[in-house]
Amino acid sequence: MSEEKPVLELCNVDKSFGPIDVLHNINLSVKAGEVLCLLGDNGAGKSTLIKTMAGVHAPTNGELLMDGKPVSFRGPKAAQEAGIACVHQFGGTFPLMSISRSFFAGVEPTKGWGPFKVFDRKKANEIAVHEVRNFGITRIDDGDRLVGGLSGGERQSLAIARAVYFGARVLILDEPTAALGVKQSAHVLRIVNEAKSRGLAVIFITHQVMHALAVGDHFAVLIRGGIAADFKKGEKSREEITDLMAGGESMADLEAQINVSA
């Protein structure tokens, strides 16, 4: 596992929505079997950045390279077909749909022919249940159950299981541990490590230093839409990382502010 070429690379990427510039001059790369942690304050542009990678937004300037070759995705589906799977913040599942229908939304397995192709419920149920159980959610044994009946962590696991199942090469997770309990978070982190050991390139967004340090090989910090720091595991101390995540202000200063207003 020592490929030199990064699987996914961004070169001088800018992104603006009309007059609002969200990302400027982003250079980033992620290799196979590596976990890139994307850190930054609220509104720094992390979600926008990964949406640009996942084909949701097209970059305003700059280019995306996959295996060193320039690519441009027409939509999320094109990115998915190229092997980029993404679990977006707050999303990925449909509460009022069954587990298996939600799992296969957009890529339904069918049987039959011509215009009479029908959704293959049996196959969908089998695969969906199997994949989710493999991520340790053994409570799920019926693909016909509605997603709305699952806990937040189970839903997140369902979304990740789906991404891993469909995304061959790059797995992008936008705050997968937000709103999860300690045990469920540990679970998600284990999934990240599993994906990594299978040779996937993983991009992992989090606000929790602990979670980032636990799985990250490579860290990039976004501040107001620009890369403020890009470093490898062990190059910076935990305190330095925390300060960077707070948008460059030192934690000590922030603590002082908290005490003043109290």
Place this chain on the structure above:
Amino acid sequence: MSEAIQTTKSSKSTSSRLAVGELIRSPAMGAFVGMILVFCIFAAFGYHRNFLTLGGIANWMNFASTIGIVAIPVGFLMIAGELDISVGAMMPASAMTLGVLSGHFELPIALGMIITFGVAALVGLVNGLLVTRTKVPSFIVTLATLFAVGGLTLTLSVIFVDRPQVAYYAPDWAKALFGDRYFGFRAAVFWWLLLTGVFFFVLHKSPWGNWIFAVGGDQESARNAGIPTNRLKISLFVLCSVCTAFAGMCQVIQFNSAQSATNFPLIFNTIIACVVGGVVLTGGFGTLVGIFFGTMTLGIVQQGIGYTEIDRNLSSLIIGVMLLLAVLMNGTFQKLATSWSTGKKED
């Protein structure tokens, strides 16, 4: 640990136990029970007034068929999180188009129908494009097109035929296909049943149906999952206008005349049929069988009431109460359905 991500054969098959559970928790069940209840009450009060005769049943089925053909695509749109109230203008618009083209200008009926379908598709396209491009709620967009199309229909009728209505006698084969009665049932009833079957397949069996639920459940996630959400919604609006045009044309062919006045009751009736049938107003949930039962219930209460000893004026009250009950029940059914995971342990 690494083999965990690979796909292998599932160790457990899981489809046996759901049949009964799914049926009881299905929103279609509520719609079905509601319809049976209404039917029984009406049958009891209408026994001596021929409610249960073939003629009595045909009467409200005929009434329901027009609503039913429109309620199906309206229900699809509701499941996808949108609403189309322009159907109230689309129905007279398509009736007048056919009446003017084939009645006044004496074009062959097949050509008249094709052009009418084209006009309907165009209105649906405009609705769909406006909703997906502007992100204005579809209620407002289709409210605007309701009045625009309604006004245009009246104006053009007066320009072309000098009156807000037009007579048209369709050829026999068209009458037989779209307008005649069989055992008291209008041809539209059979079309309604056929469309119900076809659209059941589309909604619940085809991948396309899955997309409709996904879009209504969470549009952003659906788009991220690679579903062409805008194209899907536009097609649904087109489908809705085209189905409405079909129902409108059946009416012209049966009654030999077309009216241009906007059909406001149709708007309410289709929405009521869907909600009573268990479609969730906010999208993401609903069944075709439910919509079918909802439409039948509406037909019984609005039309079948004439065959009972119940005062006709009460029908609106009954519908109001039913609508409220249905919305409350839909909530309960949803809760039941989503909490199945925890409830099952005790079963």
